[in-house]
Amino acid sequence: MDEVKLLQKEVSRLVELVASQEEEIKKLQKDAELAIIDSLTGLPNRRAFEKAFDRITSELRRKGGRRTRGSVKSVGLLFVDVNKFKPINDTLGHEAGDKVLVVIAGALKKCFPRESDLVARLGGDEFVVILPRVSEEDLLRLTKKLKSVVKKADYDIGDDFEVTVSVGATLATNQTEAKNLLDRADKAMYKDKSEG
Template sequence: MRRKDVETKLQVANNLLSKNANLDPLTGLPNRRFYDSFLKGKWQEVIESKASISLIIIDIDHFKTFNDDYGHQVGDEVLVVVGKTLAQCIRASTDLIARYGGEEFVAIVPNMSEHKTLQLAERMRQQISALEFKSKQITISLGSATVHPDQTSDLASLFKQADQALYDAKAQGRNRACHAKSDLGK
């Protein structure tokens, strides 16, 4: 009986450890480790189903200012609020919002057209732009890319395209969403 109790407690502890290894401790969102795994799995799914997949990279504009003006604790609060708001924008059953690192988040959105992906990114931008923190507006810049991958497609290219679109959004003045044109797959 005692051995069974120990095994049960060990299993519970292992399950908790596994769960925590995939979560960002600050925001409670999936972390980059989980994002990487999730994206690889979705990538294979959309190849097999001949569907599309979109990636949105989200960066909090002028985040350093929150830390400099109000301290890191307030910066952490901003990250939590932004993460929760972004999570409310996605389809919980198929999409993923994760904290990528620092003040960056990523969204994986399978089976969504370029147009709908850009609409989603714009909705995210508007939801965050409506937030105020310490009497200061929070804004984000977003870069997205949509592809229809096949067996010859390169997963890393999807991130590069979304990252370039994010760079474009920042270069155009921030607080905006830009979508990359796909040269991957169809």
């Protein structure tokens, strides 16, 4: 009888130990997810973007080099910035600004559904999209589509503000071009913003 009680105690202790380990694993998984996911939009954050960007651009061929099996022929990058976001936040409040960011995140996911595409929030009102295997024509078409979807979306913030985005689109076909891809996309976005 004493042996049975000892075994029951041992089994109970093991069950508690396993349960506490499972809770710890869940907590670690949640922490890992929070480290790469933007909590407001549910999109990958800057850290996840940088990791994916490094991986995909490393798959581009070296300038003048041959394509290898599994290499990517081209990578497009869109740098997206919400126009007049500060006045929305200042006038309507941060809750309205957050709504705008969440709706734009949804529009980005809708416009870029391919599994190979990566939509991420860099921070504030800036988003980026990595588009492997696209042409310049694709980038232009997708930029127009994104602007249209964003403009037509329902933001539920009243009629005082029209929500639009400025987009910088760039393409790299080799690792040399990829080194300054983000800077070129950022500059192209500011050019788009200045042109209205």
